[in-house]
Amino acid sequence: MLIADRSPDAAGASVLDPFYRAAGNEVEVFTAAARRGTPVLLKGPTGCGKTRFVETMAHRLGRELITVAGHEDMTSADLVGRFLLKGGETVWVDGPLTRAVRAGAICYLDEIVEARQDTTVVIHPLADHRRELPLDRLGTILHAAPGFQLVISYNPGYQSILKNLKESTRQRFVAITLDFPGADAETEIVAHEAGIDTATARSLVGLGRAIRNLDGSPLGEVSSTRMLILAGSLVAAGLDLRTAVQSAVVEVLSDDDEVVRALGELVDAVLPRR
Template sequence: MPTKNINASTRPYYVAVANEEQVFNAAFRQGLSILLKGPTGCGKTRFVEAMAHDLGRPLITVSCHDDLTTADLVGRFHLNGGKTEWVDGPLTRAVREGAICYLDEVVEARQDTTVVLHPLADHRRQLPLERLGVTLDAAPGFCLVVSYNPGYQSVLKDLKDSTRQRMVAIEFGYPTADVEEKIVEKESGIGHEQAAALVRLGQAIRRLETGGLREVASTRVLIATGRLASAGLTLSEAARAAIAGPLSDDPNITSGLNKMIDVYLPTS
């Protein structure tokens, strides 16, 4: 199961768009769990990393998927040298250490798995470990943060109402053009004019109305495009590789995206 522990010595680069930092800090101080809602690549993960740095808390991130089990989160017994020993999962480690536990794209996990979050997400702040017969109280500093992309919502993949109502929600969208230009410029190392051109292209793609385009040009893919340009590709070459290619497998849609790239990022 993909997990990563983060203890950043320098603050991850994040530019606030609204009052999301104030809401997160207030929820953290009150011991409330947090739900981040927004499209793919708009900065949710970077935001959590920046908040963990500001609050001086370790961050444990779990990338959720449909095979994620309760044991993957909580822990399980392992055979080690002929002896059976208990090994904590990432959620249990966060509860014991007082870390921020970030469950990325939580709706990808099975609903019977996310139910284990309920006693942690409400006033109890407890994690039952049924196999050990104990219930852990969350250490000071523990915070549960989950995220998901409403654009992928479906009847089969959605958060239960009983889970939602235990959390404080923060809505995310793509940054305004001036903010996004600064982010792309800073993160990719390209010049301001190139960053501005990429942002204009990204905004144009986001305005498209076509069922064949599963995703739009996120801030993340604009940064990837800029990084390719920093490595020596022309901006249009970089955009074909990092935007048009990944966004669609449909030849007609890819062709349309390439034409937009020609308009917004002329080779000259």
């Protein structure tokens, strides 16, 4: 998990580098993979920092980052490109994946399993030793420029039997698992990102961890670090803590009246009364 900072880190990084608090060896693994152009698969729950991690690594490596959000209607043409009518002429327009291949950029396909499996097959020749992208409609094969790297992410706990990565796709990647940070680190992150004091951030983190640890939880998702930051930002904007939590956490996690009521009782038990 990471926070933005302009102060130098322990390794003497540039003051313009974002600060990243590593939970394990993810920075080293990603850096080594980037040196060889090896594709990376990021696994972890929603809101744990996968996207921010990629943004930080792209910044540190000095690479352009092109991000694509996966969805069920995504086609291969959305990634690769298509012919469009412009000014009375039919012209080819590169898709984001093709732009990244040409520019030697990092292409980040977020929540890739949301796309159809016949769409994700287009990345296979880019994710192995060939490092090439067939442009069938142009009758050519595009070879990846130096610096190109493919990064994909997904949330393993959110997938169904119908939405998972094919083995033929997974085995082309090295995997990095990210998770929510420890309490102290998450408190620092929430305080910094939301612009609130440490005590308030610690209260939010305590609530978030209590929700994550609920036994037999009916929730489809738990309270993410992103969610806690949003609640904190409402506090920074002048809302009282409980109102901010109700709007940014409780009401977001469920539409079921009974579940919302139960979460409200948990908030009452966990948050300090002021």
